[in-house]
Amino acid sequence: MKPFTFHNPTRIHFGADQIARLRDEVPAGSKVLLVYGGGSIKRNGAYDQICAALSDCSVTEFAGIEPNPEFETLMKAVTLGREQQIDWIIAAGGGSVIDGGKFIAAAIALDPALDPWLIVGNKIKLERALPLGAVLTLPATGSESNQASVVTRRATQDKMSFKNPLVFPRFAVLDPSFSATLPARQIGNGVVDAFIHTTEQYLTWPAGALIQDRLAEGILQTLIEVGPTALAKPEDETARANVMWAANQALFGLVGLGQPQDWATHAIGHELTALYGMDHAQTLAVTLPPLLRATLADKQAKLAQYGRRVWNLQGDDASVAEQAIVATQDFFERMGVATRLDAYGVDPADAAQKVAEQLTRHGRDKLGEHGKLSPADCARIVAAA
Ligand code: NZQ
Ligand code: ZN
DSSP: OOOOOOOOOOEEEESTTGGGGHHHHSOTTOEEEEEEOSSHHHHSSHHHHHHHHTTTSEEEEEOOOOSSOBHHHHHHHHHHHHHTTOOEEEEEESHHHHHHHHHHHHHHTSOTTSOGGGGTTTOSOOOOOOOEEEEESSOSSOGGGSSEEEEEEGGGTEEEEEEOGGGSOSEEEEOGGGGTTOOHHHHHHHHHHHHHHHHHTTSSOOOSOHHHHHHHHHHHHHHHHHHHHHHHOTTOHHHHHHHHHHHHHHTSSSTTTTSOOOOHHHHHHHHHHHHHOOOHHHHHHHHHHHHHHHTHHHHHHHHHHHHHHHHOOOSOHHHHHHHHHHHHHHHHHHTTOOOSGGGGTOOHHHHHHHHHHHHHHTTOOSBTTTTOBOHHHHHHHHHTO
16 A cells, blocks of 8 residues: 545535535625536525525526536636625536536636636646535535546537645535436436446555455445436435445545556546547446456456455456456446447547547546556557447
């Protein structure tokens, strides 16, 4: 296990009616910018409850943050926030809205002479950010209690991330009842995204981080256990609550501590979304199986551990590793997330060439836990997707 320092400052309020905590978290008299997406928060009860809990604050709204939030949209919120001299941000929605809230919180506080796009890709040192609170409605990304944000610039097909401790939400409200209105597609997406956040930090090589391995295996087993129920019976409160907590724990910071990490599936996936507009989890579901096959020699020991402990498979390492990849792909299909590019109308040969060009342009040319996956290797993986 490698040395590590761990600190996650986000206070989590989990469960029914925890939205009332907003009243304690946001000081009375604050000038709040409430940011959200296309209106789902008005159908799942979150909007009314947030407005009630913030009745001692002055609230300005910014709606319309789209999935895979766009720089141009977020900059409109930054302009509004500066005009209104906002001093708090509340982001209510899925990962896109919360990621958007992180960018807005950093960009409003940035010297206006600087180009805010420099925040994305960590090309500038942030001195401060406005305080941010998250109200989660879609369990998937873990964004509600991490320091990462992913922003897209559509005109140039750039989907890039930044990480900064200043944008950790001060608090996050995780009330599973807000996820009751999710369509099947987003339930499946959320489970697959959380699953692959876990594998990115776990399916590398044995590194003696025994607690982290068991955490990863517990999260994966829980998602396998409750994911299909959450899909088949959205009214099942236990399934909903455990999916929400599992997705949070997958990217809260604990699983990857002291571990080698991969993240190549995410790097390739972000390019597929930038190129073809596929949902984030769809890009991961098509990429992970061929990536595991292409890197089997390096990952075999961990894949065998995963196959035995998570899927109860038997046999020698090579056989268990192969069976584990098949079981993983089958699980994504059972969650309603197709694992072949042609299911999304994308030609694998076209995608392979374009993804390689994008990865080269973005300097993502040494991917994976060994830093040895080149854009040409990634092209072969995408061609097999
Ligand atoms: O816009 P609204 O109306 O809210 O509708 C959304 C959106 O259309 C809808 N939705 C959300 N909650 C709902 C609901 N519909 C009904 N009932 C509810 N309770 O779901 C749609 C998708 O929302 P989105 O926020 O885009 O999904 P997700 O949470 O999967 O977020 C994806 C984004 O997060 C980034 C992805 O790249 C992508 O841009 N990621 C962020 C990460 C992070 N910050 O750590 C890590 C991830 O790997 C990921 O890259
Ligand atoms: Zn993800």
